[in-house]
Amino acid sequence: MATYRNQSSIRHTSIINNANDADNESDDEFSLNSGSPAPSDGGRPPPLLYLRITNAKVVCSLLKTIQFRDLATICASVNGLKVTVEDCKSLQANVYLQTSLFSQYTLRDDEPLFFKLNYVMLLECLQMFSDTEASSPAVMELFLPDDRSAVELHLEDAGVVTDCRIRTIEPEQTLDFNFNAAALCFKVIIRSEQLKEVFSELDPHSELVEIFVSTERRLFRMSTFGDLGRGVYDFPAESEAVEMFQSPDVSVAFRYRHALLKCCLKALQASAKASIRCDQRGFLSLQFLVESADGHNCFIEFFLVPNQPEDEDEIAGSDDERH
Amino acid sequence: MKFRAATQDAGCVQYLCKAIVFVSKLANNCVMRCTPDCIYFVLCGHTVEGGVRVWFEIKRDTLFSDYSMAGLDEEHEELEVVLETMVGALTKSFGQARGLRLKLTRRDAAPLLQMELELPTVLTDESRHVTHNVPVRVVPLRYWGEFQTPLEPEFDISFYFPPLSTVRNVLDRMRNLSNRLTIFAQRSTRDQGKCSMRLSVTNSMASVSTTFKDLQLPRWRDEPVDAAGDVQNGRNGDEGDEAEDAEAAAEGVDVPQSARPVRVAVDIRKIGSLLSSPLACPTRIVCNLVRHRVAQFFIFYDEVQLQYFIPALDTE
Numbered sequence: 001m002a003t004y005r006n007q008s009s010i011r012h013t014s015i016i017n018n019a020n021d022a023d024n025e026s027d028d029e030f031s032l033n034s035g036s037p038a039p040s041d042g043g044r045p046p047p048l049l050y051l052r053i054t055n056a057k058v059v060c061s062l063l064k065t066i067q068f069r070d071l072a073t074i075c076a077s078v079n080g081l082k083v084t085v086e087d088c089k090s091l092q093a094n095v096y097l098q099t100s101l102f103s104q105y106t107l108r109d110d111e112p113l114f115f116k117l118n119y120v121m122l123l124e125c126l127q128m129f130s131d132t133e134a135s136s137p138a139v140m141e142l143f144l145p146d147d148r149s150a151v152e153l154h155l156e157d158a159g160v161v162t163d164c165r166i167r168t169i170e171p172e173q174t175l176d177f178n179f180n181a182a183a184l185c186f187k188v189i190i191r192s193e194q195l196k197e198v199f200s201e202l203d204p205h206s207e208l209v210e211i212f213v214s215t216e217r218r219l220f221r222m223s224t225f226g227d228l229g230r231g232v233y234d235f236p237a238e239s240e241a242v243e244m245f246q247s248p249d250v251s252v253a254f255r256y257r258h259a260l261l262k263c264c265l266k267a268l269q270a271s272a273k274a275s276i277r278c279d280q281r282g283f284l285s286l287q288f289l290v291e292s293a294d295g296h297n298c299f300i301e302f303f304l305v306p307n308q309p310e311d312e313d314e315i316a317g318s319d320d321e322r323h
Numbered sequence: 324m325k326f327r328a329a330t331q332d333a334g335c336v337q338y339l340c341k342a343i344v345f346v347s348k349l350a351n352n353c354v355m356r357c358t359p360d361c362i363y364f365v366l367c368g369h370t371v372e373g374g375v376r377v378w379f380e381i382k383r384d385t386l387f388s389d390y391s392m393a394g395l396d397e398e399h400e401e402l403e404v405v406l407e408t409m410v411g412a413l414t415k416s417f418g419q420a421r422g423l424r425l426k427l428t429r430r431d432a433a434p435l436l437q438m439e440l441e442l443p444t445v446l447t448d449e450s451r452h453v454t455h456n457v458p459v460r461v462v463p464l465r466y467w468g469e470f471q472t473p474l475e476p477e478f479d480i481s482f483y484f485p486p487l488s489t490v491r492n493v494l495d496r497m498r499n500l501s502n503r504l505t506i507f508a509q510r511s512t513r514d515q516g517k518c519s520m521r522l523s524v525t526n527s528m529a530s531v532s533t534t535f536k537d538l539q540l541p542r543w544r545d546e547p548v549d550a551a552g553d554v555q556n557g558r559n560g561d562e563g564d565e566a567e568d569a570e571a572a573a574e575g576v577d578v579p580q581s582a583r584p585v586r587v588a589v590d591i592r593k594i595g596s597l598l599s600s601p602l603a604c605p606t607r608i609v610c611n612l613v614r615h616r617v618a619q620f621f622i623f624y625d626e627v628q629l630q631y632f633i634p635a636l637d638t639e
Contacts, residue, residue: 121529124496128533159536160489166529 048113049076049144052104055294056140056155059097060126062290062298065267066093072119073174076144077112080105084174085119090305091260092175093267101296115144116171117151125164129157177303179285185278186213187246188220192271192288194241198222198233199265202258206231208307209261211276211284212253218245220276224258243273254282254306264288267300282306324461326357326427329389336423336440339386341601342627346379348596349631353377354462355436356470357392360384365470375593376632385626419443421450427459434459476619478611479585480508481543482518484620485535487605490522491598493533497524497591500531503636504591508612509584516540520610524591541609585612588636597622597631 053059066072066085075082080098099105107113129138138157145152153164202209206224213220218237223230237245264286268274271288278284284304291297330336346353346364356363366377383390422441429435435456444451462470484490497504507521518540523532602624611619615635622629 118528121500124499125529125531128493128496128531158489160485160493160533161536162493162531162533164529164531167527 045146046108047143047145048108048148049142050104050106051081051102052139052141053102054137054139056126056138056157057129058292059101059140060123061270062095062097062300063126064123065270065300066095066263067119067123068093068263070118070120071116071169072122073114073116073171075112075114075174076107078107078110086175087260087263089175090257091263092177092303093263094301096299096301098296098298101298113144114171115148115151116169117166118169121164121166122151122153125153125155125162125166128155128162129160175303177283177305179277179283179303180279181277181285183280184246185252185280185282186248187244187275187277188213188235188242189244189273189275190220190235191241191243192268192274194235195274196265196268199261199268201231201233202261203231204258206258208255209258210253210255211278212251213248213278214251215247215249216251218247220245244275248278252278252282254278254284256284256304256306260304264302267302271300324427325391325393327389327391327425328362328383328387329422329424330387331422331441332388333421335386335388336420338602338626339381339423340420342379342381345600345602346377346629349375349377353379354470355459359392363470375634376630378630380628380630382626428456430456434461476611477613478619479614480510480518481609481611482508482520482538482540484608484610485520485538487598487608490535493522494591494595494598497522497531497533498595500524500529501526502591503588504594505586505588506610506612506618507584507586508610510540511537541607585614587612587615587618589618589633590636593633594618594620602627 063083066083069085069087071085073084073086075084078099080096080101083095083097084092086092126140138155140156141154143152143154148168150165150167153162153166155162155164202222203224203226205226205228208225210223210225211221212223220235220237220242222233235242237247267288267290270290272291273289275287275289276284277287283306284302286302286304288300288302289297290300330339343364349366353364353366356365360383362381362383364377364379364381366375420440420442424437424439424441426437426439427434428437436459438455438457440453440455441450442453494504501524503524505523507523508518511517511519514537516539517537519534519536520538521532521534523530525531597620600622605622605624607621607623609621609623611621613619615637617635618633620629620631620633622631
């Protein structure tokens, strides 16, 4: 991705220089006997973003569900954090962490902040305490300092303290799919318990997955096209698993790349319900509701672009079978 | 030269086999040193295996019911054993072994360590005996000096390592960032009897440090006690960095020698294999650091004791 390289090349060279310096840090700078840094360290301007959460493991497990690529863009606004991971302009995943989830959330300037970092590194840091029992609360503090050069994390669990510094990358504009929620083609809400079984059973050899919603028969169908045959999974509107069924004006079918749908599986498995909405162009919006013990529900959202008809010349399957 | 050891207790056999498997992961080629009281597996790596030094001690009383040896000078006997072969002999069957017998024998003038396992049969109560003959080499007398019991080590700081469960997870995560782990330790200024340890890794994208506070300091024999009556943990820092002294002087900070932080950089994979042991949780782990030279780990289990020295990645 050319733009990425040009914008971030300067920042990266300075990063490499600094990496060597870190090793030579003077022992005197290292003071184990002092406490954690206060949000506004004497002399430094206050951070652009400061947040604190008392149950970091919950956030960690949520963020792990969208880790299918190495980089993530984080947007911090007065409503909370939105963590975005994208793949090749065809898939976008967002985790929304509302302000109420945090025990403290301070955004210095009121306008939204964007920053981008290596997602794998962030998750490694957050998982430092993932082995201990879920009951022991892990406190996490996150600072984005004024110069935006790095994100600083401070995690504490049972007396063990971890400090992380993850360098940021020039953020790029995240994709806007122009999803028109007001003019939906169809909307279906299905319980995750049943939907995830179907997702995990989809034929792995099928490159495409077709979603077909029938107006006449009021059903939601997922189909696969593999070498050995076709798999068909139907959710009728009357079934217990389907909580809501808003049918399209006429029956529609769209196909999506299986590899992209697979990226949604972890989020689906963590969720209680899934809302599947489609707009007139076939762009799919999957929203997963994750319920947590203390009543703070979180949303994970995926946008998928449908496969274009000219890309699927060799897929078998007659049109008659649909009706 | 004679050596014979045996145990009829299934629990002891299991333990011994697990211990040997564990040591073989740390040091494949070992010298097995037999004395009247103990069996030791020693690897004195200078350039071999990155310079790691392993010392594994098994006391005869705890595990063996029958033990006798007669060495060259009635005191010692040293054999060089390739542990991988021993492990190969043991892994498949030790789960049900009821007894183990070790014996030094000879076939065609080549020395062998004969390992006889007593295993149950499926249908009857009788046991079957499986014998493995592991080729060994006897270490000549002139090299025995290398395998002597090490004296009390010199260190800059010594402390009890924090509980394995926490450290293991942290190290597993850190291993994904970089192979180079820096260990810092410093005595607490508030409480002289405690110290803190910090583990840190850095790569081009991130740097992570984890700090463990309030770690106890063990007492070593023959440790000097200073005027206040406190045990002076570690050397006086006579050989400390000139650079550190200069910086401290420049800042006008009068940091007592024993409170200066000690830093050692090691390969994280070596510590990882040490801490993932098939034996039950160790009762204590003591960690000694020699500034920029070596990280020494003393791991005490119920029946056995392991010393593992990891050299620093860069000596200054």
